[in-house]
Amino acid sequence: MIYQLLFSPTGGTRAVADALCPGQVIDLCDRDRDFASVTLTADDVAIIAVPSYGGRVPVPAARRLAQVQGGGARAVLVCVYGNRAYEDTLAELADLAEAAGFRVAAGVAAVAEHSIARQFAAGRPDEADKAVLQGFWGKIQAKLDAGNDTVPTLPGNRPYKPGMAKAMVPRTSKRCIGCGRCAAACPTGAIDAADPRQTDPARCIGCMRCVRLCPAEARSPDPQALAALSAHLEPLCAGRKENELFL
Template identity: 75%
Template sequence: MVYQLLFSPTGGTAAAADALLAGTVLDLTDQDRDFSAVTLTAEDVAFIAVPSYGGRVPLPAVERLGKVHGGGARAVLVCVYGNRAYEDTLAELSDVAEFAGFRVVAGVAALAEHSIARKYAAGRPDESDKAVLRDFQARIQAKLDAGDTTAPALPGNRPYKKRGVRSIVPRTAKRCIECGRCAAACPVGAIDAADPRRTDADLCIGCMRCVKLCPVEARTIDPDALAGLEARLAPLCTGRKENELFL
């Protein structure tokens, strides 16, 4: 059985994972699921895909993946980033996957549109990316078919870089119709279901799912904060970075 264990609040990570290989999805953004009840076997293959948040695995993904019973399933790790850098994401994801009982056999660093500063890596993964990822999938499959379970050398540091603070919290405009879609879909329950205009800034991880899902575009980012972020990212996001495979 092939599984996709996905933490993809805005769809970019899922798009990259789908370009590699489709499978039965286990949604790591589901805050209500009991992940300790999820058990895989040594016959299974798991594509574990997460976005890189400041060079780290999002904390909710760490906590939820760590509860899964990997059962010796072979794992292909995928970290997705918005053309800045992914730093320690793959190293951390490997450690969490091994703790959960997976056997890591490959790693991929893939590009997708930046979830906040969407001008960076806009439109990615594009057709060129998808062709590269399909080639990666063929090479990964060849390793699996050969019964090769050697662990790849993945980039990253231990100890990991310090986890940053997600300072950009979406705000709610007056045009909010209080439909509650944002509250229902928030991966960390940061939006008050009784009053979806209210967001707990301490819980919010800045994933931008609420911005993506709002049917009336009432969830927005402060333009000054966005401009500041884009300016800070500009020297780091120049040029087109490419997808990488680690076997």
């Protein structure tokens, strides 16, 4: 069985994973799921895909993956980033996967539209990306079929770089209709279900899922903070970065 263990608040990571290889989804964004009850076996293959948040694995994804029982399943690790850099994400993801009982077989670094400053890597993964990712899977499948258990050398440093000090917490405008869709879908439960206009900044990870899901377009990043981030990213995101495979 092929599983996709996904942390994909805004859909970019899932689009990459689907282009690589479809599988049964285990949603690491589901804050109500008992991940300790998720058990795989040595016959399974797990695509473990997360976005890079400041060069690290998102904290909720790390905590939930740590509860999963890998059972010796072979793991294909996927780090998705917004055309800047992914730094220590794959190294950290490998450590988490191994600690959870997975056998790391391959790693992929892939580009998707930046979740906050969406002008960077806009529209990615595009058709060219998808063709590359499908080609990657052919090579990964060949390694799995050959029973090759060599562990790939993945980029990244240990100790990891410090995590993000502060998330960009979306604002809520007067257009909010109080439907509660954002609160129900928030991966960390940062939005008050009784009053969705209220967001706990200590729990928010700035994933922007609420911004994408809001039917009234009532949630958005702070304009000044977004402008500052865009200016910072402009030189770092210049040029098209390509997807990478590590076998």
